[in-house]
Amino acid sequence: MNSVKKLNEEAVSPVIGVILMVAITVILAATIAMFAFNSTDSIKEQKVVALKASAQDDTVVVNLNGGASVAELKSLKFMWGSNGATITDAADFQVNGVNAVWDTDGTTTIDGLYTKSGGFTTGDCFTLKKESGNLKVIGIFADGTEQVFIDKTYA
Structure with missing residues (x-):
């Protein structure tokens, strides 16, 4: 079988x-x-800089509180309003209590760009004439990168 x-x-x-x-x-x-x-x-590396803005009567005070990237900070650009108008009058802007001199020839046509000789340091204080609208503070670094630090609206 x-x-x-x-x-x-x-x-x-x-x-x-x-x-x-x-x-x-x-x-x-x-x-x-x-x-x-x-x-x-x-993705670009973010810079670390601490700025604080506070309104005081008819001014806005912006304090540089420190950060790991302060030494790399080349310039700060201050802009008011929704259209991004830059500050063009030195009387409306003080650095550490002194009216800012914007250009080497002492003129006030600066387009809101402030470069501090000797570099920025922790404790720097910027006083701006308060306007209604949006305040923008943009940092410009030595490597050419830009970063918005403050974007705040005031009445």
Whole structure:
């Protein structure tokens, strides 16, 4: 008597299919993760400078409180209003209690850009004539990058 046992091989095909699907999913996830994590190289490093603005009667006082990037700070740009008008009158701006001299020739056409000779230091105090609207203070660093430090609205 010839007895032939028939093996049930139906389960082999679904197991191979599941293994292939898992392998494809792992490879796809690894590829997506590789692109996602490498995209952070394009994010610029933020500079750390602490400025605080507070209104006092008809003026706004901006204090430089420190930060790791103060030494890299080249200029500060002060702008008022929704249209971003810059301060152009030295009488409306004081640094450490003294009217600012904006240009080397003593003129007041400065476009709101203040560069302190000798560099900025913790404790520097800037006093601006208060106007209604938005005050923006932008830092410009030695490497050419710019960063908004203050964006505050006054009545």
